[in-house]
Amino acid sequence: MSVAEMPDWFVHKKLRGNLIVARWVPAALVGLPVLVLFAIVVYPTVWMFYHAFQDTNMMRLFQGNWSFVGWDNFAAVLSSGRFGDSVLHLMQYLLFGCVLQVILGTILALTLYEVVRKEWLRVILLIVMVLPMMLPPSIVGVLWKFLLTPSNGAVNQALLNLGLIDAHVEWFNAGVSLWAIIIADVWNWTALPLLIVYSGRVSLPPAVYEAARVDGAKGWLVMRRITLPMLKEVIAIAFIVRFMDAFKFVDLVYVMTSGGPAQTSELPAYIAFQRGIREFAIGEAAAYAIIIFAISAVLIVLFLKYLKKVLKAQGFA
Amino acid sequence: MARIRLSQVNKIYRSRGHAVHAVKDLDLTVEDGEFVAILGPSGCGKTSTLRMIVGLEEISSGDVFFDDQRVNDMDPQARNVAMAFETYALYPNFTIEENLSFPLEVRGVPAAERRKKVHNLAALLRIEDILGQKPAALSGGQQQRVSLGRALIRDPAVFILDEVMSHIDAHLKFQMLFELKRIHQELGKTMIYVTHDQVEALALADRVAVMSNATLQQVGTRNQLYHEPVNVFVADFIGEPPTNFFPVELDSAGDQPLLRAKNTALTFSVAAEQGRRLAASGRRDFVVGLRPQNLHLDMPGGADASVGGVLTAEVAINEYVGERTILTLVADGHRFRAQAHAETALGRGEQVRLRYASADVMVFDAQTEALVA
């Protein structure tokens, strides 16, 4: 039936609400949550966007006499060496933190599923490996700060006993303290990508693997040609989740090193936090927050486009 | 090609505490190039049997031979057996072409030869136009053809189909049945078809193995199962519309043996030979099985009855279904069915005389349900 022959009732029919619920119900259902979200997210965001262009600090905020300074805050942030270093630290954290965690998580999840045959053993191992995710950052920070104390920390002692090092490692010196944070973070958050990839693997269709077995494919060939391609989407989601968290990661930096020594372990989000809360340079902190959000948003959108292309090619999307 | 022999095969599933005996002492032989169907209700052990032949399931006891070579410890690939799955189990991330060529890729067949084989198989299955697509974009029928293709491309010794028709629409199923028969005629492969649908099994297979709660009831050609069912289960399971059963007693032996439905006037006359076997069995209680197709409306001047009998009954329901009419009748409180010509215009309550040939009367022992005469 080509368009020309369409009956006239069909050509100009208008979308009618369904009979079951009045039109306003969906809007009402979403209304309250959106309202709450508006108050706790949109309002602060707008407030920050506004103050990012002012020279607000604590004093001026109380007196209410801040003034418009255009892009100065942004210029100050972008030109400061401190911000440049922190971005480098962030790259280091992203590479050895996020990427490493997703790779580790994937390998562990697949090993747990493919190699550990007994069901009860697999459940216990899963519980143990997900334990660190259950701990608050303050506990993790304190714990690892204690473990890594250079003089009599358990880690140095263990490494000495194993002969891997011959002298104490000064974990909290400049240039090394960021690694301490990364180690603690890997220990704390690898469990999340592990759980995501494990859940993804659990829900793959078992019949496909039997077909592979009948076709004679085994071990690595199955992993490379069947399992990993099917898990691409899930691994990507694990990466995005960790990537989003990385950009706003402050807790361990604050607890373990307070960005020290001499700002060598600062991350952009931490500086924003420090400038905003401790030093009350609110205008500048707002600029920081917006720059960080911009970078992460751009990278994620690029990543999603790439992911959509890959999935399209695979026939998923 | 391969001749498959199962001898005293058992499968016991052990899970915490209790064990399920899924297949009991199965003896079955599939000749080289033969098309055998394994038929039975769900849970009768047919799928476990299939998985033991393919090598996806470990054999608890007994042996499976491919051309007299014991294959118990060989994996599916070594047995050179191929399988089409009920849920198609196509590789979702591969195109159809990759799905078809993957089994060859695993065997290290060079790319050029793979492409050639894929293309002429696609021609046989008429799926050339969808080689570039992904399984998710295909209809049930197309996916099913691709899954057949993936199994066929390796030129396996044995080709096994596991309930491949259960997700196909009714009218498409007819074409598919013809195609499967055509493929078997063209390739002459040894094929094993597992299904719960007796129409598919009887349509396709040279011989059908009927299973029920883990034991093999009977193996036979369509006519053997139809005319000489070994017990009530097989007689009931085979046959569309379902067979009618009447609990009876042996009333009188001799030349005109009569079986009478308990305390009613309903009697069934059988051939003298059948009478002798019934008397010889020394039993009194039997069950009579009569297929609706074998009850003919006694048209005035109809074909004269060879040795047989007549039933009078009242029409309860007249179901006109286009090609034929199915009458639901009641006689002495027994409700049964008869199949009649499409133009039968009998209404509810009309008295009818039905003729049957003694040869079509099946008599089973009431206790053992085994066929006696």
Place this chain on the structure above:
Amino acid sequence: MARLQIEGLCKGWDFPVIDRLDLTVEEGEFFIVVGPSGIGKTTLLRLIAGLETADAGRIAIGDQDITTLPPYKRPVAMTFESYALYPHLSVFENIASPLRARRLDKAAIRQVVTEVAKLLRIETLLDRRPGEISGGQKQRTALGRTLVAEPQVFLLDEPISHLDAKIRHELRLQFHSLEELRRVATLYVTHDYAEALSLGDRIGVMGHGGLVQIGTARDVFMRPRSLFVAQHLGQPAINAVTAHLTGEGAALHVRAGNSSFGFPVVAAHAAALGRGGYRQVTVGIRPQHVKVLRNGEDAPGHHVIDGHVEIYEALGANGVLVADAGGVNLTALTSLERDFAHRQPVRLALQTDAVFYFHADSGDNLLL
């Protein structure tokens, strides 16, 4: 007087699924809509039930216009194709659900539900969960839920088409014998033509957004209004041969393209076809009207032709044989006992007085 009346009903998403459909189901009538899956049968039921909003047209039960009433205010009960039983509630609670909705007292509910359960022979399953019972029992539970609601219209969406053949026979009898279903207007939807012919007081074949033909089982099957109707009723499908008519007056003759297949037109048909002056036609021959003669057997009043076997299969109640009759493939029905080898020569007897003649383009039946 709870008659179901549908006038000019329209519903469409990206194309008009239901286009100005008219239908009247009398009180106590068991009306069946049959058609291939995806033709819009379920949409029609959902429109009557109020689960979808009609774009145009009017639906009335008795003299109450329910076109814009929400489902919970319509005097209608429906069984879903997937049964839609509440998995977390027992069979008893599932059946009692409509009465719970009306807040009837406990004793009344228990009495009604046990009575209906006895009627449907599922009284022993009342405290089981839907997950623990068989397909046939699930279907009866869903039916019980609709009976208990005592609506003015029953809507049944493919109630038994997902069950095994054996249970389907049994449940078909149930629909025949259930008096309760015969007290009110019932609209039953299925894709299985045999079910439709066997159960329907009247049958509507659905196509092109509406009901292409409405009539009794024999009307629709023996006097199809068009090729579309003929092709959708009958398994295996009707033989449709494009052919042209040669000869004049009473001596009309059918010739199929360049093949040697053809047969003389029966006098009665020749008269009607002659007046119309048709030349190009599509000839419809039902497989049951193509007999495969045993050697030596002849068939008075039939036109006998020679052919050889392409493929033969026993399909359920009878054998299906595809024969190449002079370049045209003809499907014939035989009894189950017979068997045929590949390429075996056979003699086919055509019951030419039961042949249909359809217009080459529009597909309309030229003899109606």
Place this chain on the structure above:
Amino acid sequence: MSEQSARLVRTLLLIFLGLWLILTLFPLYWQFITAFKSAAETNRTIPTFWPEVWHFENLAAIFAEPSNFGALVDSFIIATGNTVASLVLGSLAGYAFARFPRQAGGENLAFWILSNRMFPPVAVLVPMFFLFDAMPWGTDSYLSLIILYLVFNMPLATWLMMVFFRDAPRELEEAAYLDGYTPLRAFVKVTLPLVLPGMISVAMLCWIFAWNEYLFANLFVGTQVRTFTIVIPTFTHGSQSLWNLQMAFSMVAMLPPVALFILLRRYMVRGLSLGVVKG
């Protein structure tokens, strides 16, 4: 890929798994033994891998101080309060997105709710600090943190609840309508029971994230209300951290989320796999 090399790879992977287990458990083991060491023993130059003397009284010492136990109670109130709020709001929005995607703003609104997790906390902290400061309940109160934690818990709850509602078949609700139930009663009778397992896994996730939160708590509360996360680092003796007490208190504070996970692990894996795969 011969059989031996396959087995070799398998053993290597198992060793890798074992190593990771050790790496995961070692800190917890160290936390456990430190919790029962005396303050002196914790500061030894050569740390002992097993306490010479077991000081069970460390735990008693912590809870002798009522405010410490009070901190656990405060954390519990905030976490539970926030979980209930997140669940209610998340379910409302989730149901609307699942059942009425077009009218309720559909996918992009849902994605937007999820994406605000990308905002650095400071973008929210400063303005909210001043906003709550002006509010009657002030910053140092249960309500301030309960509301504030919605920033990360509500989007998560909304997203997962949307997936679970989509997973509950709409046909059952429709069957309830035809039985005569109004939409609200149908929701309670049919959809809610089916979504309950999903709700439990969402509640659990939200509760754990709220219980573990540190940054917001650190800034907003501290006097009337003290969550355990901000109390732990305060166990010091002058400049010297009392590691044994901090470890002991951490161990106690760790129990609820760990217990919750072990108890409801099935729901969590099911919830996540459904949320991830379908999301």
